[in-house]
Amino acid sequence: MSAEDQSAPREPSGHQQSVVVHDRGAAIEQSDAFENPGLPPHRPRQTDLHPHKERRAERQVVGWFLLSMLGSVLAIVAYIAVPIELGNMASVRANNLFLGLSIALALLGIGIGAMHWARQLMSSHEVVEERHLTRGSEPSRARAVEIFQLGDEESGFSRRSLIRNTLIGAIALVPLPAVVLFRDLAPAQDAVEAIAHTMWRPGMRLALDPSGALIRAADVTQGSAFHVIPEPLAEIGHNEGYLDQKALAAVLLVRVPPERLNEVPGREGWSYDGIVAYSKICTHVGCPVALYEQQTHHLLCPCHQSTFDVSNHAKVVFGPAKRPLPQLPITVDDEGYLVAQRDFTEPIGASFFERLQHVDPEHVPLSAAETENRA
Amino acid sequence: MTTTAPRSSFTAQASNYLDERTSISTMVSALGRKVFPDHWSFMLGEIILYSFVAILLTGTFLTFFFEPSMTAIEYDGSYVPLKGVEMSAAYASTLDLSFDIRGGLLMRQVHHWSALLFVAAIGLHMLRVFFTGAFRKPREINWVVGFILFILALAEGFTGYSLPDDLLSGNGLAIINGMVKGIPVVGTWISYLLFGGIFPGDDIVPRLFVLHIMLLPALVIAFIGVHLVLMVVNKHTQFAAPGKTNDNVVGAPIMPLFAAKAGSFFFIVFGFLVAIGSTFTILPVWDFGPYDPSPVSAGTQPDWYIGFADGALRLAPGWESEIFGLTLSWNILLPIAVLGGFIVLVMFYPFIEGWITKDQREHHIAERPRNNPTRTAIGAAGIWFYAVLWAAASSDLIATHFHLNVFQVTWALQAALILGTVIVYWITKRTAIALQKKDREILLHGYESGNIRRLPGGEYVEVHEQLDDYQSWKLKAYESYAPVMVRPNANGRITPATHLRSAMSRWFFEDRIEPITRSEIEASKHHH
Numbered sequence: 001m002s003a004e005d006q007s008a009p010r011e012p013s014g015h016q017q018s019v020v021v022h023d024r025g026a027a028i029e030q031s032d033a034f035e036n037p038g039l040p041p042h043r044p045r046q047t048d049l050h051p052h053k054e055r056r057a058e059r060q061v062v063g064w065f066l067l068s069m070l071g072s073v074l075a076i077v078a079y080i081a082v083p084i085e086l087g088n089m090a091s092v093r094a095n096n097l098f099l100g101l102s103i104a105l106a107l108l109g110i111g112i113g114a115m116h117w118a119r120q121l122m123s124s125h126e127v128v129e130e131r132h133l134t135r136g137s138e139p140s141r142a143r144a145v146e147i148f149q150l151g152d153e154e155s156g157f158s159r160r161s162l163i164r165n166t167l168i169g170a171i172a173l174v175p176l177p178a179v180v181l182f183r184d185l186a187p188a189q190d191a192v193e194a195i196a197h198t199m200w201r202p203g204m205r206l207a208l209d210p211s212g213a214l215i216r217a218a219d220v221t222q223g224s225a226f227h228v229i230p231e232p233l234a235e236i237g238h239n240e241g242y243l244d245q246k247a248l249a250a251v252l253l254v255r256v257p258p259e260r261l262n263e264v265p266g267r268e269g270w271s272y273d274g275i276v277a278y279s280k281i282c283t284h285v286g287c288p289v290a291l292y293e294q295q296t297h298h299l300l301c302p303c304h305q306s307t308f309d310v311s312n313h314a315k316v317v318f319g320p321a322k323r324p325l326p327q328l329p330i331t332v333d334d335e336g337y338l339v340a341q342r343d344f345t346e347p348i349g350a351s352f353f354e355r356l357q358h359v360d361p362e363h364v365p366l367s368a369a370e371t372e373n374r375a
Numbered sequence: 376m377t378t379t380a381p382r383s384s385f386t387a388q389a390s391n392y393l394d395e396r397t398s399i400s401t402m403v404s405a406l407g408r409k410v411f412p413d414h415w416s417f418m419l420g421e422i423i424l425y426s427f428v429a430i431l432l433t434g435t436f437l438t439f440f441f442e443p444s445m446t447a448i449e450y451d452g453s454y455v456p457l458k459g460v461e462m463s464a465a466y467a468s469t470l471d472l473s474f475d476i477r478g479g480l481l482m483r484q485v486h487h488w489s490a491l492l493f494v495a496a497i498g499l500h501m502l503r504v505f506f507t508g509a510f511r512k513p514r515e516i517n518w519v520v521g522f523i524l525f526i527l528a529l530a531e532g533f534t535g536y537s538l539p540d541d542l543l544s545g546n547g548l549a550i551i552n553g554m555v556k557g558i559p560v561v562g563t564w565i566s567y568l569l570f571g572g573i574f575p576g577d578d579i580v581p582r583l584f585v586l587h588i589m590l591l592p593a594l595v596i597a598f599i600g601v602h603l604v605l606m607v608v609n610k611h612t613q614f615a616a617p618g619k620t621n622d623n624v625v626g627a628p629i630m631p632l633f634a635a636k637a638g639s640f641f642f643i644v645f646g647f648l649v650a651i652g653s654t655f656t657i658l659p660v661w662d663f664g665p666y667d668p669s670p671v672s673a674g675t676q677p678d679w680y681i682g683f684a685d686g687a688l689r690l691a692p693g694w695e696s697e698i699f700g701l702t703l704s705w706n707i708l709l710p711i712a713v714l715g716g717f718i719v720l721v722m723f724y725p726f727i728e729g730w731i732t733k734d735q736r737e738h739h740i741a742e743r744p745r746n747n748p749t750r751t752a753i754g755a756a757g758i759w760f761y762a763v764l765w766a767a768a769s770s771d772l773i774a775t776h777f778h779l780n781v782f783q784v785t786w787a788l789q790a791a792l793i794l795g796t797v798i799v800y801w802i803t804k805r806t807a808i809a810l811q812k813k814d815r816e817i818l819l820h821g822y823e824s825g826n827i828r829r830l831p832g833g834e835y836v837e838v839h840e841q842l843d844d845y846q847s848w849k850l851k852a853y854e855s856y857a858p859v860m861v862r863p864n865a866n867g868r869i870t871p872a873t874h875l876r877s878a879m880s881r882w883f884f885e886d887r888i889e890p891i892t893r894s895e896i897e898a899s900k901h902h903h
Contacts, residue, residue, distance in 0.1 A: 036848060038617060083477065103653075104649040194567065195567075229669070247668035305770060319785075323695065352704075356700045
């Protein structure tokens with residue numbers, strides 16, 4: 001066939017690499033194998049055989065390019081003629097649609113037209129190019145070795161070992177200042193201290209998230225779940241750490257019928273009249289555990305399906321979380337508002353390496369049996 | 376001394392001007408007629424490149440309007456439902472560029488769709504290379520370069536997804552924060568430094584922005600450069616076909632055919648992405664509201680390519696241990712280890728297979744997957760493993776859509792992850808071997824022509840017809856490997872590595888169908 005030979009040697013002849021034979025390893029040698037029958041005869045296309053079909057393909061290519069031009073013009077027209085009226089979502093949608101489709105036409109016109117040209121009108125004869133081993137030619141490999149040897153000799157890199165070794169040492173140390181520089185990515189405060197406690201303090205009132213309205217015990221009806229923040233949080237500005245504090249202090253408040261509420265010894269005083277408060281931050285990786293199912297008193301984390309039983313100190317009944325949600329001890333103040341007795345007795349949220357160092361001595365852990373009992 | 380043709384055209388003069396200053400004719404003569412083989416699956420890599428160009432173009436437009444700041448402001452833009460809401464400048468500027476800027480929403484959507492296509496095409500391209508053995512010598516290093524690009528693409532995707540600072544992206548970051556904290560010894564501090572204090576802080580968006588638009592794209596461009604240079608040096612693989620051997624490349628020359636096809640394909644990919652961006656909504660961040668650590672809606676989903684990591688978290692057992700007053704979160708470490716192990720295995724697979732075969736020759740023929748049954752089965756098992764983790768990221772949606780119990784869905788997926796991987800491996804291996812047997816059958820006895828004849832005795836037979844030499848070459852042209860025996864080395868010792876290699880080569884090559892030989896065909900002819 002008219003396959004053109006592309007094997008023009010890049011290296012001067014005489015540098016052939018055919019001497020290199022690589023081990024075939026575990027490959028089976030086939031003495032009796034078939035031989036490649038070689039390129040099949042070229043099959044002409046319709047456009048090669050019929051001039052009128054060739055002319056038609058040419059017209060089609062031109063047609064696509066003209067459509068592309070039309071698309072470009074339409075895009076500019078759409079930009080001006082379909083403006084966005086502020087606040088009008090329909091106009092946003094229309095602008096997006098007409099501008100987008102026009103640009104798509106402009107691009108696809110070029111793409112389809114040129115593809116048609118390539119497939120129907122450009123030469124379809126296959127070209128054969130020889131491969132060579134990827135490795136460099138023997139002379140260039142020898143020259144490379146020689147260059148490194150020269151470099152070594154001329155610099156004395158191997159000979160002057162003290163120079164070399166101190167250089168390696170210096171280069172090994174030089175990134176260290178860069179590592180230290182990253183310390184101030186975060187404030188000076190200790191990382192573990194920063195997440196060990198929340199802003200809940202004794203007597204702090206519970207407030208609705210996000211309105212900040214206070215909550216009386218009587219307001220908490222059975223079956224409803226209240227999303228709660230500390231009262232002072234509502235006063236903190238968004239630029240003064242509002243979200244940071246909320247990510248620690250967010251609480252879910254639920255009233256469980258007294259006959260359904262199991263309380264372990266030591267935690268009886270942590271609830272008020274069947275009302276219990278738990279950290280809303282999952283002990284798995286810290287998503288908000290926001291889905292409450294009132295029939296079963298289960299709290300479900302929508303991220304990874306960890307499920308906690310509110311009537312049993314929020315112990316884990318399913319999912320990848322290990323620990324129960326930390327309980328916020330609550331009571332009511334003189335005016336009947338729900339208040340925290342104190343901060344959580346253990347760090348909230350996802351487990352971290354140093355977590356146990358910050359479990360309060362007054363923390364009442366659930367026994368292994370109570371936490372391990374899975375549905 | 377230079378010689379130029381007298382009275383040359385403008386093009387000739389310009390070319391001469393350029394060549395005398397750049398020596399560009401050397402490059403044109405070396406590469407201008409370089410040959411690229413043609414196969415639809417070779418276009419997958421091109422889609423990656425072209426969608427990346429679309430990402431760069433649309434992303435640059437977005438940076439002109441996006442404000443990477445977590446400073447809180449009261450929204451006073453044109454999207455009425457969020458008027459008066461406290462939100463970060465990042466979220467507000469995302470709303471503004473979507474609703475106030477003509478073409479802004481289009482560019483955002485094309486950017487996101489391009490990113491999704493980018494990652495999807497990388498996945499398919501990797502599968503093509505894996506299943507055809509195109510990672511074998513001399514392309515092992517380019518496989519690793521490509522794999523690093525895959526990881527970079529995931530990092531680009533995740534950092535980009537996090538920038539608008541909406542409820543979903545913030546939740547994604549909350550999960551990252553929790554995972555980082557689960558790392559022993561340094562986790563708490565890494566999280567603290569990453570977020571510039573406690574989560575969410577007000578530093579993460581500008582930091583991710585710098586990674587997303589500067590560091591990561593620079594790395595992606597650099598690695599794409601290396602990837603393409605190595606592809607040119609190694610030349611492209613081709614499927615075995617008449618005239619196509621291990622020692623040549625048959626296909627279209629760059630000038631003009633390949634350049635025309637590749638160039639037009641860029642416009643088709645880009646045009647397709649713009650068409651999708653103008654007709655299909657992607658990630659309507661205005662529906663979710665600004666980030667707040669308290670609310671979250673049911674059915675939250677990460678972008679699909681992060682799904683496998685989220686799914687791994689969902690399927691992990693709830694284990695933690697407390698040793699010497701320190702907490703080890705196995706429910707986080709185990710999925711990280713499984714994903715890390717999976718990634719390392721994929722990344723180093725070419726070296727593992729190369730060690731088993733010890734085949735030092737260069738391989739330029741893309742294998743048909745059936746002709747390497749064990750590798751194909753490993754690949755299929757890997758796909759299954761990945762797919763189950765991916766499906767697990769939607770375990771809650773599977774439960775709600777099909778009215779199932781989410782606990783049972785999780786248990787079923789856990790079982791599918793482990794048992795299914797083994798079953799898929801086995802089925803694929805047997806299927807590949809069966810297909811090889813079918814190829815052999817066709818070579819020996821011809822293919823079923825569909826032509827039924829009635830013999831004089833009343834018997835019906837189907838006429839089998841033989842393939843011609845061109846048609847049958849595809850079925851004959853492959854190589855097979857035999858298991859290696861345990862043999863003592865030069866010191867007369869049998870090392871554990873020798874035993875391991877022998878065992879692995881038995882696992883790979885014990886069940887095999889060797890390519891058909893002339894004598895077998897001859898024998899079958901005489902038999903008839």
